[in-house]
Amino acid sequence: MTLTENLTNPSNLPPEDAKTQVSQFMQNLQDHISKSLEELDGSAQFKEDSWTREEGGGGRSRVMQNGAIFEQGGVNFSEVWGKHLPPSILQQRPEAAGHPFYATGTSMVLHPHNPYIPTVHLNYRYFEAGPVWWFGGGADLTPYYPFYEDAAHFHKTLKAACDNHQLEYYPVFKRWCDEYFYLKHRQEARGIGGIFFDYQDGQSPLYKGNQADSPAKEMPNPPNSRSWQDVFNFAQSCAKAFLPAYLPIVEKRLSIEYGQRERDFQLYRRGRYVEFNLVFDRGTIFGLQTNGRTESILMSLPPLVRWEYGYQPEPNTPESKLYEVFLKPQDWVNWSDKK
Amino acid sequence: MTLTENLTNPSNLPPEDAKTQVSQFMQNLQDHISKSLEELDGSAQFKEDSWTREEGGGGRSRVMQNGAIFEQGGVNFSEVWGKHLPPSILQQRPEAAGHPFYATGTSMVLHPHNPYIPTVHLNYRYFEAGPVWWFGGGADLTPYYPFYEDAAHFHKTLKAACDNHQLEYYPVFKRWCDEYFYLKHRQEARGIGGIFFDYQDGQSPLYKGNQADSPAKEMPNPPNSRSWQDVFNFAQSCAKAFLPAYLPIVEKRLSIEYGQRERDFQLYRRGRYVEFNLVFDRGTIFGLQTNGRTESILMSLPPLVRWEYGYQPEPNTPESKLYEVFLKPQDWVNWSDKK
Numbered sequence: 001m002t003l004t005e006n007l008t009n010p011s012n013l014p015p016e017d018a019k020t021q022v023s024q025f026m027q028n029l030q031d032h033i034s035k036s037l038e039e040l041d042g043s044a045q046f047k048e049d050s051w052t053r054e055e056g057g058g059g060r061s062r063v064m065q066n067g068a069i070f071e072q073g074g075v076n077f078s079e080v081w082g083k084h085l086p087p088s089i090l091q092q093r094p095e096a097a098g099h100p101f102y103a104t105g106t107s108m109v110l111h112p113h114n115p116y117i118p119t120v121h122l123n124y125r126y127f128e129a130g131p132v133w134w135f136g137g138g139a140d141l142t143p144y145y146p147f148y149e150d151a152a153h154f155h156k157t158l159k160a161a162c163d164n165h166q167l168e169y170y171p172v173f174k175r176w177c178d179e180y181f182y183l184k185h186r187q188e189a190r191g192i193g194g195i196f197f198d199y200q201d202g203q204s205p206l207y208k209g210n211q212a213d214s215p216a217k218e219m220p221n222p223p224n225s226r227s228w229q230d231v232f233n234f235a236q237s238c239a240k241a242f243l244p245a246y247l248p249i250v251e252k253r254l255s256i257e258y259g260q261r262e263r264d265f266q267l268y269r270r271g272r273y274v275e276f277n278l279v280f281d282r283g284t285i286f287g288l289q290t291n292g293r294t295e296s297i298l299m300s301l302p303p304l305v306r307w308e309y310g311y312q313p314e315p316n317t318p319e320s321k322l323y324e325v326f327l328k329p330q331d332w333v334n335w336s337d338k339k
Numbered sequence: 340m341t342l343t344e345n346l347t348n349p350s351n352l353p354p355e356d357a358k359t360q361v362s363q364f365m366q367n368l369q370d371h372i373s374k375s376l377e378e379l380d381g382s383a384q385f386k387e388d389s390w391t392r393e394e395g396g397g398g399r400s401r402v403m404q405n406g407a408i409f410e411q412g413g414v415n416f417s418e419v420w421g422k423h424l425p426p427s428i429l430q431q432r433p434e435a436a437g438h439p440f441y442a443t444g445t446s447m448v449l450h451p452h453n454p455y456i457p458t459v460h461l462n463y464r465y466f467e468a469g470p471v472w473w474f475g476g477g478a479d480l481t482p483y484y485p486f487y488e489d490a491a492h493f494h495k496t497l498k499a500a501c502d503n504h505q506l507e508y509y510p511v512f513k514r515w516c517d518e519y520f521y522l523k524h525r526q527e528a529r530g531i532g533g534i535f536f537d538y539q540d541g542q543s544p545l546y547k548g549n550q551a552d553s554p555a556k557e558m559p560n561p562p563n564s565r566s567w568q569d570v571f572n573f574a575q576s577c578a579k580a581f582l583p584a585y586l587p588i589v590e591k592r593l594s595i596e597y598g599q600r601e602r603d604f605q606l607y608r609r610g611r612y613v614e615f616n617l618v619f620d621r622g623t624i625f626g627l628q629t630n631g632r633t634e635s636i637l638m639s640l641p642p643l644v645r646w647e648y649g650y651q652p653e654p655n656t657p658e659s660k661l662y663e664v665f666l667k668p669q670d671w672v673n674w675s676d677k678k
Contacts, residue, residue, distance in 0.1 A: 049649070063648045074648070185627040185636075271640070278617035279627060288524040288618060297524075301610070301646040309402045309413070309638055310388070 012202050014133050014228045019102055022126040022232065023079050026106045027060075029124065029239050030077040033108060034062055036243055037075070040250065043068035046075065051293055056081040061296040065303070069254055071113045074299030079104040085129055088286060092199060099130025105137070106239075107283075109300040115266035116253040118143035118150065118191065119273065120246050121300070123283070124239050126232075133228065135235045136198035138173065139242050140181055141249075142191030142273065144266045145318050146326045148335055150249045151192045155332040158195050161241035165234045170333075172206045172219055173197045178329040183276055188327045190276050194245075195238065202226040265319055267306035274301055351541050353472050353567045358441055361465040361571065362418050365445045366399075368463065368578050369416040372447060373401055375582055376414070379589065382407035385414065390632055395420040400635040404642070408593055410452045413638030418443040424468055427625060431538060438469025444476070445578075446622075448639040454605035455592040457482035457489065457530065458612065459585050460639070462622070463578050465571075472567065474574045475537035477512065478581050479520055480588075481530030481612065483605045485660045487674055489588045490531045494671040497534050500580035504573045509672075511545045511558055512536045517668040522615055527666045529615050533584075534577065541565040604658055606645035613640055 015021070034046045044067030052058035059078030064070055081102045084090075090097050105125030112119065124137035141154045155174070162169035177196035182189055197206070205221040226234075277284045277300055287297040313319035354360070373385045383406030391397035398417030403409055420441045423429075429436050444464030451458065463476035480493045494513070501508035516535035521528055536545070544560040565573075616623045616639050626636040652658035 065648065072648070185631075185633045267643075274613060274644075275617060275637075278614060279624065285618065292524075294524045295649055298614075298646065299648055303646055304606075305613075305644045305646075307637065307640040307642055307644075309404065309411070310634055 012228065014128065018133070018228065019104070019128065023104045025232075025236060025239075026079070026104050026124065026126070027077050029106045030060065030062070030075050033106075033122075033243065034075050036247070037064065037070065037073060037110070040247060041067040041069045044070065046073075049296075051296070053080050053293070055083075059293070059296065061293070061299065063299055067113075069112055069114070069117070069250065071111050072299075072303040073108070073110040074296075075106070075108045076296050076299065077104075077106050078296075085127075086286060088282065089127075093127075093129065093132050093134070095132045096127075096129035101127060101129035103127045107300075111270070111302045112250070112254075114254055114256065115144045115258050115262040116256040117250050119270075119302075122239075122242050124235055126235075132201060134199045134201040135231050136200065137235065137238070138177055138194060138196035139238070139245065140177055140191060140194035140196065141246070142269075143326060144269050144322070145262070146321045147249075147253075150252070151326065151330070151332040152335050153248060154192065154194060154245050157241050157245035158238065159333055161237040162195065162234075164237055165230070166224075168206060168220060168222075168224070169197075169234070170195065172221070175219060175329075176207060181276065183272060183280065185279070186272065186275070188272065188323070189329060190272060192326055192332060193329065200231050200234075202228055202231045264306065267302075267304055268308055268311060269322075270302040270305045271307045274305055277301065351566065353467065357472070357567065358443070358467065362443045364571075364575060364578075365418070365443050365463065365465070366416050368445045369399065369401070369414050372445075372461075372582065373414050375586070376403065376409065376412060376449070379586060380406040380408045383409065385412075388635075390635070392419050392632075394422075398632070398635065400632070400638065402638055406452075408451055408453070408456070408589065410450050411638075411642040412447070412449040413635075414445070414447040415635050415638065416443075416445050417635075424466075425625060427621065428466075432466075432468065432471050432473070434471045435466075435468035440466060440468035442466045446639075450609070450641045451589070451593075453593055453595065454483045454597050454601040455595040456589050458609075458641075461578075461581050463574055465574075471540060473538045473540040474570050475539065476574065476577070477516055477533060477535035478577070478584065479516055479530060479533035479535065480585070481608075482665060483608050483661070484601070484657050485665045486588075486592075489591070490665065490669070490671040491674050492587060493531065493533060493584050496580050496584035497577065498672055500576040501534065501573075503576055504569070505563075507545060507559060507561075507563070508536075508573070509534065511560070514558060514668075515546060520615065522611060522619065524618070525611065525614070527611065527662070528668060529611060531665055531671060532668065539570050539573075541567060541570045603645065606641075606643055607647055607650060608661075609641040609644045610646045613644055616640065 038045055044064045046062040046064045049061045057080030059076060062075045064073040081100065083100055085096050085101045103125060105123060107123035109121045110119060119142040122139040126135050127133060139158065143150060159170040162173065173195040174193065177193040178189060180196050181193060203225060206224055207221060284297055313323055377384055383403045385401040385403045388400045396419030398415060401414045403412040420439065422439055424435050424440045442464060444462060446462035448460045449458060458481040461478040465474050466472060478497065482489060498509040512534040513532065516532040517528060519535050520532060542564060545563055546560060623636055652662055
């Protein structure tokens with residue numbers, strides 16, 4: 001069977017109200033995350049901008065600035081449609097060519113004040129186009145100062161969400177995340193990763209070997225037949241795991257005192273976030289090149305950033321430990337066993 | 340005659356010591372600019388890093404940090420060679436396919452402390468590959484606060500350098516600069532422009548209509564036959580015009596007092612410099628994607644940068660004047676006549 005035949009197989013078809021269901025879920029996710037972050041911060045509130053898109057659809061951008069904990073946080077929901085997907089996506093899903101598309105998703109980036117609290121990113125999204133549909137997304141953590149237990153907690157929480165559905169998910173999507181959030185020109189990971197997946201349509205194998213950012217071919221990748229509902233349930237589980245994965249880390253680190261040294265290092269490392277998002281992130285580049293809402297797309301950029309020519313961390317410091325251990329892919333779930 | 344036939348025409352051939360001549364010129368340019376900037380700054384000095392490139396060649400990176408005038412300045416010289424040019428360049432010069440290449444150039448970006456002093460960029464470069472050779476480069480100014488006379492002075496100085504060679508140069512290369520240094524996602528020019536040209540081989544018309552960043556087709560573009568020496572002389576005149584174009588502006592503005600408002604606006608606008616260099620600048624992206632020396636390439640990024648969601652300048656302020664007038668292409672040379 002070809003992918004198109006597979007995808008038009010009734011057992012794989014989305015329900016009639018699929019768009020409504022997913023869009024409602026994405027909006028609830030935005031609401032739930034915004035509300036929880038406001039409660040945690042205790043000081044600042046999200047400001048919402050609603051916007052519409054000429055070609056179809058729109059969104060709700062929410063930004064928090066100068067909170068007690070969060071220097072800046074953006075949580076965006078969008079739901080858009082149009083006549084055809086851009087070539088970069090059609091290359092991965094040629095079955096969608098010539099068909100109108102629908103896409104909805106929620107994305108979030110948080111930049112805390114305290115350098116001991118990691119920056120975090122989440123994005124979940126859903127596409128329909130002619131005979132094909134798919135879910136994508138993930139969550140990843142970018143610490144400035146290295147804490148093994150935080151990295152292990154973040155990964156264990158996401159792994160548990162994955163394991164509830166399929167044991168193959170976590171190892172494949174953890175590695176995909178490591179490979180996607182990688183700064184080639186620095187030979188550094190963006191952070192300690194998390195999970196990332198794309199093109200989950202319930203019929204294809206977990207990843208396609210020809211994708212620039214999919215895991216290497218030696219990963220297990222058997223045919224993997226799931227219904228639309230299975231995949232949606234999985235995406236929901238991942239999304240729900242975000243707050244339990246991140247909030248305990250914030251609570252643990254928010255009272256650690258810091259000085260100019262830690263602040264300077266945080267601002268310097270934030271430069272890597274900018275470099276990744278502007279040079280490598282397909283979502284950002286795609287958005288900027290296709291008349292997306294610039295202010296919403298670039299809400300992911302940190303409020304204050306430093307670049308410093310030739311910076312090198314001093315040996316035997318927390319900063320050098322970040323580079324040597326935390327900016328390389330690690331088996332965080334089993335970290336304690338290896339020490 | 341085809342381009343290849345043209346270029347192997349003896350009158351168009353580079354002299355035997357072309358590489359040595361141009362490389363020496365580029366090094367002298369770096370030396371002359373660094374020395375003049377140190378004299379002007381009066382406090383900080385450039386620190387030099389020499390580097391070599393595994394595939395062939397190397398360079399001298401020079402950076403000044405925390406000067407009296409310049410918060411950061413980078414002036415780089417490089418001279419590299421290899422087995423073949425990257426596909427992005429071969430697309431523009433298919434005659435170079437299958438041939439080894441040689442490239443040398445000097446590039447510079449200055450980020451002053453005082454927001455009343457503009458940021459400035461310069462780059463001149465020379466390529467040889469099999470039957471083809473060409474010069475490229477230019478200089479452009481990015482003010483934070485709007486001064487008509489500064490914009491006019493910068494453009495008039497560059498125009499005079501161009502006019503000494505051909506009257507066609509300035510209008511074509513001014514427009515090319517406006518079109519190249521443009522942030523599509525912001526619908527803003529990066530600054531007030533200057534001049535920019537590429538692929539000047541003495542035989543082709545001044546620009547190729549199929550280049551993504553070359554001027555629009557309605558520009559005058561007759562065949563334009565020049566010897567190697569003519570084009571080299573032109574590039575030298577442009578390069579020599581840089582200090583007289585920029586230094587008087589620095590001297591005029593360096594004593595203007597400023598406060599947090601001007602500093603904040605400068606840091607915010609520097610974000611656009613980052614966005615341009617990482618999203619659009621072919622040199623930067625090419626360098627990052629082909630194992631260039633990352634620290635030298637990203638020396639162009641400002642030392643401190645701000646992003647602010649939804650920022651809009653207040654009406655009837657110097658900041659709004661920058662947006663309304665200076666971030667749109669203007670006929671700066673004749674500005675006083677139009678007022």
